[in-house]
Amino acid sequence: MNSKIWLSSPHMGGNEQTYIKEAFDTNWIAPLGPNVRGFENDLESYLKEDVNVAALSSGTAAIHLALVQLGVSLNDEVLCQSMTFSASANPIAYQGATPVFIDSEPETWNMCPFHLETAIKDRIAKGKIPKAIIIVHLYGMPAKMDELLAVANKYEIPVVEDAAEALGSTYKGRKCGTFGDYSILSFNGNKIITTSGGGAMVCNTLKKKQNTIFLATQARDQAAHYQHSQIGYNYRMSNISAGIGRGQMEVLDKHIGLRRSMNTFYKELFKGIDGVVVFTEPNEQLFSNHWLSCIVINNDAPFTKEDLFNKMLEANIETRPLWKPMHLQPVFKTAAYYGEKVSETLFTNGLCLPSGSNLTQKERDRISQVINSLK
Numbered sequence: 396m397n398s399k400i401w402l403s404s405p406h407m408g409g410n411e412q413t414y415i416k417e418a419f420d421t422n423w424i425a426p427l428g429p430n431v432r433g434f435e436n437d438l439e440s441y442l443k444e445d446v447n448v449a450a451l452s453s454g455t456a457a458i459h460l461a462l463v464q465l466g467v468s469l470n471d472e473v474l475c476q477s478m479t480f481s482a483s484a485n486p487i488a489y490q491g492a493t494p495v496f497i498d499s500e501p502e503t504w505n506m507c508p509f510h511l512e513t514a515i516k517d518r519i520a521k522g523k524i525p526k527a528i529i530i531v532h533l534y535g536m537p538a539k540m541d542e543l544l545a546v547a548n549k550y551e552i553p554v555v556e557d558a559a560e561a562l563g564s565t566y567k568g569r570k571c572g573t574f575g576d577y578s579i580l581s582f583n584g585n586k587i588i589t590t591s592g593g594g595a596m597v598c599n600t601l602k603k604k605q606n607t608i609f610l611a612t613q614a615r616d617q618a619a620h621y622q623h624s625q626i627g628y629n630y631r632m633s634n635i636s637a638g639i640g641r642g643q644m645e646v647l648d649k650h651i652g653l654r655r656s657m658n659t660f661y662k663e664l665f666k667g668i669d670g671v672v673v674f675t676e677p678n679e680q681l682f683s684n685h686w687l688s689c690i691v692i693n694n695d696a697p698f699t700k701e702d703l704f705n706k707m708l709e710a711n712i713e714t715r716p717l718w719k720p721m722h723l724q725p726v727f728k729t730a731a732y733y734g735e736k737v738s739e740t741l742f743t744n745g746l747c748l749p750s751g752s753n754l755t756q757k758e759r760d761r762i763s764q765v766i767n768s769l770k
């Protein structure tokens with residue numbers, strides 16, 4: 396049996412272990428230390444826009460702390476893109492708040508500005524002003540930020556930007572992860588860079604960063620003894636993980652180039668096959684890191700999604716349906732939903748394909764073989 400081809404697997408750059416060794420040599424084996432600061436600095440210079448970054452234990456923790464700082468609490472409502480990974484929405488429940496889900500638009504697959512405004516108007520008419528809006532850049536594709544922020548600003552509702560999948564993507568030349576009142580990144584094992592597990596909060600003021608770190612380290616007041624006036628969390632990134640992150644930052648742009656070349660590879664491969672659309676930027680104002688390359692298989696295609704999924708599986712190649720929308724999830728079945736069937740149709744017809752920056756020519760050939768056998 397050929398070895399497994401993964402959708403997206405960790406791809407080390409080479410210097411990660413140097414930073415980890417430094418941590419061992421200086422005994423900074425803790426959720427603080429020079430690598431944490433170094434990794435934060437690296438992210439700040441990469442993202443530009445004078446952002447302030449706090450490295451945390453996960454992207455989920457970052458979303459949670461964003462909602463905490465926006466004052467989201469019991470019975471509040473939070474608007475969230477329906478088509479996303481559950482981690483975007485779970486922290487709403489952690490706060491005892493209620494998610495309200497919004498459909499995608501078909502160009503970027505992200506939150507539809509029209510349905511967002513419809514939802515806000517209706518929630519206000521029903522008596523509640525939503526506390527926050529969680530916008531995602533799915534698979535690295537930037538959402539329509541101008542339109543979405545215009546709606547958010549009109550109703551003065553703060554935005555949490557979930558850029559977990561979009562480090563290195565840009566919208567009109569500006570990096571994703573710099574648009575929100577709070578923005579978050581993830582460095583989980585399958586993301587474009589990894590710290591084995593980790594995340595970050597990107598803040599537009601130093602004060603927000605300091606408060607994020609305060610909350611992430613048990614909200615300890617200024618005193619010699621341990622005193623607490625607020626509930627805190629243990630969400631800081633470890634100095635070991637941050638060492639991996641520093642090594643990964645050195646190869647981030649190179650790895651984005653390789654992910655984008657996987658997208659080009661699929662465009663070539665599916666060229667001339669009716670009914671199969673490779674997900675790409677709708678115009679030059681959007682630049683996707685193409686974290687995952689995805690296709691939509693319509694009815695006029697010569698094969699079904701299931702055919703392709705099963706053939707790939709037989710060849711030991713991982714593929715995966717697109718994210719199942721949150722309003723279709725058993726756990727959120729009572730949540731309100733605004734939209735039509737865009738996210739549902741994408742879920743029915745879409746598939747994610749192996750997209751790693753570390754795929755070899757031999758592995759690409761194995762993928763080509765399966766797809767060509769279905770033509």
Ligand SMILES: *Cc1c(COP(=O)(O)O)cnc(C)c1O
Nearest residue numbers: 453454455480482483559581583
């Ligand atoms: C991965 C991911 C998260 C969560 O990040 P973790 O670091 O795994 O907690 C949140 N939102 C989206 C869209 C993601 O893909």
